[in-house]
Amino acid sequence: MREAHIRKRGFTGVHMLVIMLAFFSVIIAVNATMAVFANSSWSGFVVRNSYVASQEFNEKSAQWRAQAELGWGSKLALSDGRISYQLFDRDDLPVAAVKGTVSIRRPIGDSEDRTLLLKPVAGGELEADTALRDGAWIAEFEIDAGLDHPYREIRRLTVQDGELR
Incomplete structure (x- = not known):
């Protein structure tokens, strides 16, 4: 009689809790792994000061054009x-x-x-x-x-x- 009672219960709140914990554990583990990889790889540094680099753009473009004209x-x-x-x-x-x-x-x-x-x-x-x-x-x-x-x-x-x- 007890076995029939257990089979009748089916999907319970405990099952949902386990599924939710497993789901979010995987997401957190992947995010933590990606954060560690991102932090230990390339810094993303391109120029020291982007404003100064933008001000030098026209001068550098003219130099590149003059160089290209040399052939x-x-x-x-x-x-x-x-x-x-x-x-x-x-x-x-x-x-x-x-x-x-x-x-x-x-x-x-x-x-x-x-x-x-x-x-x-x-x-x-x-x-x-x-x-x-x-x-x-x-x-x-x-x-x-x-x-x-x-x-x-x-x-x-x-x-x-x-x-x-």
Whole structure:
């Protein structure tokens, strides 16, 4: 007789309480996990002062346009722990670069960011020693090529087995 009475009760308030607790426990656990990941990854920092960056926008745009009008191109290579960069003019002749820097960073995260001094070697080529782990990188070049402003180029790189892909 007792078994029949238990089967008749069916879905109770205790069942609902257990379901609600389980549901909200999963939501809280996922939110806590995502908050920990967000806090331990990229800070989101882009510029130190967005107002100052906005005021410099027109000047930087004019510099980019003047640079684009030069019609210069570049060649980038990475092998044996060395990154090499060379500029070419519109006639595909090497441009003599005095010196330069390259800021290398991951698209997300700043733990592997570095800035390297590019030193001139034969033929106007610039080189620096660096070892990049596999994956995506962003390289920002600033080259002193005798212009009023440094020649700037930003490249997205994919490294696999120590070489560009």
